Amino acid sequence: MPPPMPAALRSLPFPALAVVSLLALGSLPGVRAVPRLDLTPYPAPSPTERRWVIQLPGVLRPSPDPGLSSNPADWRVELIAGRDSVVDCNSRGLGGRLRTETLAGWGYEIVRVSAAGPVISTRMACPPDQPPRRAFLSLAGEPFLVRYNASLPIVVYAPMELEVRWRVWKAETRPRPASAL
Numbered sequence: 001m002p003p004p005m006p007a008a009l010r011s012l013p014f015p016a017l018a019v020v021s022l023l024a025l026g027s028l029p030g031v032r033a034v035p036r037l038d039l040t041p042y043p044a045p046s047p048t049e050r051r052w053v054i055q056l057p058g059v060l061r062p063s064p065d066p067g068l069s070s071n072p073a074d075w076r077v078e079l080i081a082g083r084d085s086v087v088d089c090n091s092r093g094l095g096g097r098l099r100t101e102t103l104a105g106w107g108y109e110i111v112r113v114s115a116a117g118p119v120i121s122t123r124m125a126c127p128p129d130q131p132p133r134r135a136f137l138s139l140a141g142e143p144f145l146v147r148y149n150a151s152l153p154i155v156v157y158a159p160m161e162l163e164v165r166w167r168v169w170k171a172e173t174r175p176r177p178a179s180a181l
Contacts, residue, residue: 041106042155052164054154060168067172074171075148081113081162082138089126092119093140098156100146111146113139113158136165145169 037055045051056077062070069075082094095117100109120140146154148168156164 037153039153039155041103041108042110043103045157048160049157050160050162052156052158054156054164054166056148056150056154058150063170067174068170069173072148072150076145076169077148077154078143078145078167078169079111079154079156080138080144080165080167081116081156081158082136082165083116083162084134085119085137086132087135087137088132089130090122090124092121092135092137094118094137095120096139097141098139098144108152108155109146111144111154111156113156113162113164115159116162136163143169 037053039051039053042051054077079098081096081098085092096114098111098113100111102109116139119137154166158164
């Protein structure tokens with residue numbers, strides 16, 4: 001249970017009281033402060049693009065699978081750029097690619113998404129009883145992975161029509177031997 005609030009704080013207006021209350025949570029056992037997001041080194045997006053920022057949590061819940069590593073050095077973050085679209089039964093993806101750039105003078109990396117190209121699709125005949133549905137179409141190709149680093153944000157610049165999503169990949173704890181042939 002948190003300590004009682006001093007009378008001086010109770011007289012503050014609600015928004016200020018909420019901020020002070022949230023700051024006080026950092027002093028409670030088991031509660032950690034979230035680092036302040038500083039985007040000063042990162043350029044503003046151009047008028048045709050949007051800047052997406054991913055602030056990774058410092059520690060994720062341990063996996064129930066003991067075969068997966070709990071060490072963040074063994075984790076990677078997959079960046080997925082795409083957009084919602086109406087699709088049928090065919091497999092689809094978007095043309096385009098992601099690439100990293102290093103900010104001159106800072107050494108930080110940013111990710112740029114090239115303009116989404118045409119929709120790439122198989123051309124199967126769909127069953128007549130299967131209606132079109134909404135789905136997220138991502139850029140086709142290999143997964144784009146970056147290192148898991150909770151100290152720095154992952155900053156992605158993408159064309160306005162695209163959305164950026166992400167997920168964490170965790171390595172197995174035990175390396176497997178290769179066969180020498």
